[in-house]
Amino acid sequence: MCGYVGFSDIDGELQRSRATAEHMLTALAHRGPDGAGWCRHGGITMAHCALTFVDPGGGAQPFVSASGSTALVFNGEIYNHAELRDELRAAGVRPRGGSDTEVLVELYELRGMRMLDRLRGMYSFVLHDARDDTTVLVRDPMGKKPLYYTRVPDGIAFASELTALLRHPSAPTAPDIGALADYLVLRAFCAPASAVSGVRKVRPGTYVTHRRGKLTESEFWRPRLAPAGGTRGGPRHREAAERFEDLFRTAVARRVTSTDRRLGVLLSGGLDSSAVAAVARELHPDRTLPTFGAAFEHPDFDESAHARKVARHLGTEHHVVRITGGDLAGVVESEFAALDEPLADPSLLPTRLVCRAAREHVRGVLTGDGADELLLGYRYFQAERAIELLTRVLPPHRLEGLLRLLIRRLPTRSGNLPVTAALGLLARGMKAAPEHRFHLSTAPFGPGELARVLTPEARAESIGRDPFAEVARLLGGQPDLTGVQRGQIGVVAHFLRDVILTKTDRGGMRSALELRSPFLDLDLVEYGNSLPVALKLRGLTGKYLLREVAAEWLPRSIVRRTKLGFRVPLADLLRGELRQLLGDTLSPTALRAGGLFDAGAVGLLIEDHLTGRRDTSGKLWALLVHQLWLGNLTTGRRAINVPARPALTRETHSDH
Structure with missing residues (x-):
């Protein structure tokens, strides 16, 4: 929805501070084409560019609280801001407008960081509290919105994207060679690391505080799953399905009704996006619902027939984006050098093309992202479940040999690729911990291959680095999980947070298109995490609850479809x-x-x-x-193909 930058600037000359902020913000022009503003608040300079979705008035940023003590820049949306505004009124606070931005800053002054437990939305934001000269950087529990920071001589600098941060005159510019090893295994630079040495990303569900030159990190949320032995008193099948449907409908409604702008849906023809489209269509039966899908010229990668079938069934206004190899190559040639950070997920290419086309019709779209991670939909989870079952009767080395024999005997034509992929995943991952198997089976390079591809100097920097350190951290305090559950934490820790959500943010925001993910609604996620595996993975069928619920909305062939994925x-x-x-x-x-x-x-x-x-x-x-x-x-060309620089035409005044 927006982009922002900021930096400590205790003794800076005002016009120089403004020029630096404007130079940094230029790299984020694609994130906020609807105007830009800046302010100096105490020892912090902030600037913000906006993509307007809701305009109730009084929410222009940077935003300063009624007391003048707190300044805020914010990217995202708080879906329950109306409810929180009522809480402010009940506490004696009189909001000046109707924006979620104001709710954030006034709620902070009322409750401090305890307010984070009450937020429902997608967000990253930075607060500066002049009362004790404290700067706080916050990122939402799922990691939907990015936030980078680094130390500078006066204190700290921060930005929504790495490219903007690197425009600060004191920002580091050397690549992080140690983190490069993680990228080659995990396909992304995973928080808290970044592609540049000395620059860090705020972890999802975490806030970083800068006070008196010291940085401290505090976690306010992490994924916690129901322990394997503690689910006997859990919900029954029908009760769980009803509760899941209620939360899912609420999640879609939050994202549709929070704006007066028309939204669309990215519709692949798979179960997840089709379910989102079905509920979105019900919410406004009198409105046309635009849906957008891709049609690949290569038949093995094309799902467009399924998407058209769903669109006809639901009565949506369906737009097909036809994609050729030349189109995909064009995205690489025109945009990839300007990526703020490397991301080795090729599905970013069609995502960019579909988002670019959708932006001609709408400012935001709903997606099906998150369902596979929440409800164990990936074929990997079926493989992990099979490992649990088969190792009860076969020792691991015998099972690995049997799987490799099956792979050699199966035909290799495209129609059998899902089967061979699953078997190959099983065979390659038998010796690995469950939380590592998904990544090792899909990694561009295995950890043992890095020595061959890196130069001796780069190799020396990566020695002793553990690419799965974040997975181990998230598993801390959760000892009683099954292999499937440990695998789920592994997938969420890196693939969802650092690959999928980075792809959707960059893929959409490059065209000033906002992507909203109902399956990643915090209430829905926490309920899904509380359920036993059997209610998500029934036998070897993933997303069991969603299939049960969606059977009332969608054609049977869509509900039962095997996942294909957005392949290239x-x-x-x-x-x-x-x-x-x-x-x-x-x-x-x-x-x-x-x-x-x-x-x-x-x-x-x-x-x-x-x-x-x-x-x-x-x-x-x-x-x-x-x-x-x-x-x-x-x-040194840190912002290729950046639109014209945003003029900082709006200045927020502050007495601090």
């Missing part, structure tokens, strides 16, 4: 439309200039892929994306 013909792209870019970007000369990747090892990966000896597209994609970003970083 990456192997063909790298041999075709992106072949020249691949060769140029990963040439020995370019790699030696970057100093991170071994030119000989990368050359062998390219040769293997182009000759068809083996598919190394996942590895090459991770290397290509990082090298494009690195070239942009090292040449």
Whole structure:
């Protein structure tokens, strides 16, 4: 919805502070095309650019409290702000307007950080409290909205995206080589690390406080699952389904009714987005509901027929975005060097194209993101459940051998890929901990492969680094979980937070399109986490509760569909439309200039892929994306293809 920047600026000259804020904010123009403002509040300068969704008046940012003590910049939306405003009135606070921004700042002055337990929405925000010169950086429990920060000589600097932060004159600019090892395994730079050494991301469900030169981190939420042995008194099937449906409908309604702008739905034709569209359609039966889907020219990757079927069933205004290999390559060539941080998820390409098309019709869309993580929908969870069952009768080494034999005997045509993928996941992950299996089975590079692809200097920086440290942290205090549950924490810790939600934020906000995820509503998430595995994964059928509920809304064929996922013909792209870019970007000369990747090892990966000896597209994609970003970083061109700079036409006045 918005973007913001800020920095400590105790003795700075006012016009220089304004110029620095404007220079930083320029990199976020795509996030906020509807106006920009700035203020100096005590020793902090803040600036903000807005994408207006709700305009009740009185919410322009940076926002200063009625007392003048607290200033705020905020990205996102608090869906229950009307309820919270009533609580403020009951406590004697008289709001001046109707914005969620004002609710945040006044609730902070009333309750301090205890207010975070009451917020329902997607958000990151920064508060400056002049009473004790404290700056607080906050990120929502799921991590839907980004927030980066770093130390600077006067204190701290922060921004919604890394590219904007790097425009501060004292920001570090060297790549984080240690975190690079994590990226090559996990496909993303995972909080609290970032792609730049010395720059950190606020963890989801956490706030960081800067006071008197000291930074402290406090966690206010983490995913906690029902212990495996403690669910016997839990809800029965029908009771659980009814409660789930009620919370799901509420989650969709919160996101639809909180704005007077028309919203659409990203409709893939899968169960998750179809369920969201069904409930959204019911909420406003008198309105047209726009839906948007992709149609790939490659038949093995195309789900458009399923999306059209759902659209006809629900009576939506369906828009099909036809995507060719040339279209996908065009996104890479025009935008990827300007990514604020490398993300090795190729589904970002079609996400960008669909979001770009949707923005021509609406300012925001609902998505089905989060259902697979919440309700155990990935094929991985079925595989993990199978491991639990099969290891009761076969020792792990015998089971691994049997699975590898089955993989060799199965045909390799596309129709059997889901089966072979699941079996391969089982075989490769048998020796790993459950919370690591998903990542190791989908990793561009296994931890043992890093030594070959990194230069000796980069290799030395990554020695002893544990890419799964965040998973271990989240599992702390939850000893009584099954393998499936431990795997769920692993998927949430990195894939949901750092890959999926980064993709949706960057994919949408690059076109000033807001993406809202009902399945990640905090009340729905907490209820889902409280349920036993059997109510989410029935036998080897994932998303069991959702299938039960959605059977009343959707065609049976959609409810029973096997998940395909938003896949991209990456192997063909790298041999075709992106072949020249691949060769140029990963040439020995370019790699030696970057100093991170071994030119000989990368050359062998390219040769293997182009000759068809083996598919190394996942590895090459991770290397290509990082090298494009690195070239942009090292040449100092930190904001390619940025729209015209936003003029800071609005100034918020403060007595502090």
